[in-house]
Amino acid sequence: MELNKINDYTWEIPKTGDMKVPALIYTSAKLLESVRRDMTLKQAKNVACLRGIQRKSYVMPDAHQGYGFPIGGVAAFDMDDGIISPGGVGYDINCGVRLLRTDYTEKDIHERRTQLLAEIFREVPAGVGKGGITRLSRNVLLDVCTKGAEWAVENGYGTREDLQRTEESGRMKGADPSHLSSRAVERGIPQLGTLGAGNHFLEIQKVSEIYDERVSRVFGIQPVGQVLVMIHCGSRGLGHQVASDYIRLMENKFGTRGLPDRELINAPIRSQLGQQYYKSMSAAVNYAFANRQMIAHWVRDVFAKVMGSSEGMNQVYDVCHNVAKFEKHRIDGKDKEVCIHRKGATRSFGPGREEIPEVYRSVGQPVIIPGSMGTASYILVGTSEAEELSFGSTAHGAGRVMSRHEALRRFRGEQIKQDMERRGIELKSTSWKGVAEEASQAYKDVDEVVNVSHKAGIGKLVAKVTPVAVMKG
Amino acid sequence: MERYRFLRHTADAKFQAFGTTLEEAFVNAALATASLMWDWDKIEKKIERRIQVSGKDLKQLLSSFLEEIIYLLDSKMFLLASPENLRIEKKGSLYVLKALFKGDQYSDKYKVHGDVKAITYNEMEIEKNTHFMVQVVVDV
16 A cells, blocks of 8 residues: 655555545554454445544554544535434444552552452453443433433432543543443443453553653653553443444445445434434443442542552543544634544543633643553543644554464463563453463554554653553453 | 364454354354353353344454354353354345354353453455354454
8 A cells, every 4th residue: 555654653545535534643663564454454444435524533552443434534514515424433332441540559469469460350340241330220320321420429329520531521421321222222221330351451560661850740640660550441232232223223324335335324413313323422422420429439449448448549530442432623714613433542631721720720631541351541631732633642552463263372461470470560460361472562652552652643652651450341 | 164263463362253154153252252251162051041132243243143142151151162154144234143142151161261341343254265264353
């Protein structure tokens, strides 16, 4: 495929054929090699052909092949002529990351880290087939989907301050769960407050390097050695069902003819079906916010029990990785509302944006980028440049390079656990097979991913954190 | 004939399932999907569930059919051991699939080792040559 190198961190697929705009890839020569091997670039081109797309079809540094849109794909659409697509959000709606800070250092918890991990493992339901703590009624579930993390706080999980430090304040206002199918509700009821499986995890980490003293202080991430807790999970079966339901409804309504890929099915934003998808997707986003809110609460409980106190365990931030939203961006010199899709991408708003919490408004929003199992994760800060470069978006993780099947063939879960323990990292999982599938060798090098983000200017490095104890779903 | 085979895919699981009839290929696709989450040959056939799904074309039918497995796991904790009496019929403009799912309720004696989030249309193929082959990528 024809690619024009713009600079060391940016490549362009020029506009050809049915493309309405060019595609822009934030990557490095090294990362580009793996991106070229799968369907990522073709998928970015397909997105560039969709109706009403604005500026460019963007690809983030951790991108890999998805279905319809690539994972790591960002695209914004005109509110009147544009589309909304379930394949542009992904199946795990509001898969995201929450970060808690603590007043503890690694030394403080060293003796008790095994106990901390064991207690968290007991308190937070994880793995497949493990239900949540309570059997909810249908009405309560609908309430969760309407109010999001607010529902959780009202019911004793966490504090109002947590809400302020959550994207969308933990609640998408446009949510309307009356458009959820009964199947989505049935799948959601037993799974509220569960971590799930696959790449989802909960990690006790330590700050290992600080790149930006001023910003890290504003985020409450200080000093080196400080203990943090990262929670990575999403909307579970409820969100997956919303995606499947609306792909089918849109197919039946609009047909699949002319689509280069059936997963690119979409609806005009202003159409009834487009609106219903947006409202249902928002309900799933809220479910995921509530989910992480509950899990964060249990983590604090465990720290209180094991360490004697959970004081100072404030939330740094909670970000969405898979979402579509209406946002204002400057396009052709004018402020314009667009429907932005971030699929495997993190919002990366810089200073001044009203969407970000007041405490961070002078520096930009925290961007939380989890690495793969056993490797470093990073805290970045959003930039004003990113709004110009990528509609305020950057990477969301390491991004896979190897299939789960291949990983299973090559790695043993038990061996990975031993290797991690030799490096001083505790690991607990519901499944050895799951551990092998998530081997860090199956992922891109997260250090390289965040370096590209930093150099391209779409999210600047603040701190590096490394795992102390890992719970894998 | 082998029932199914997994192929290379960066992020997700991709398989081909085979059969001398379309029905048999669908049955094997169900087993391939189940194999990503549990060992279907170790699940007792204690519970029976009748299922019926429809689709406007065979791909939609296949996707709806396989989705039934994850729906039953998430909502009813049902583990599929064997799809039986599977029939596919064309009724007007719709394809209709009926089958009897035999399996068991999840309990501690079973190991669920993986998660399937959704069935996708990505690279989905339904082919007939000397036998039937269906290819599916599932989001895991």
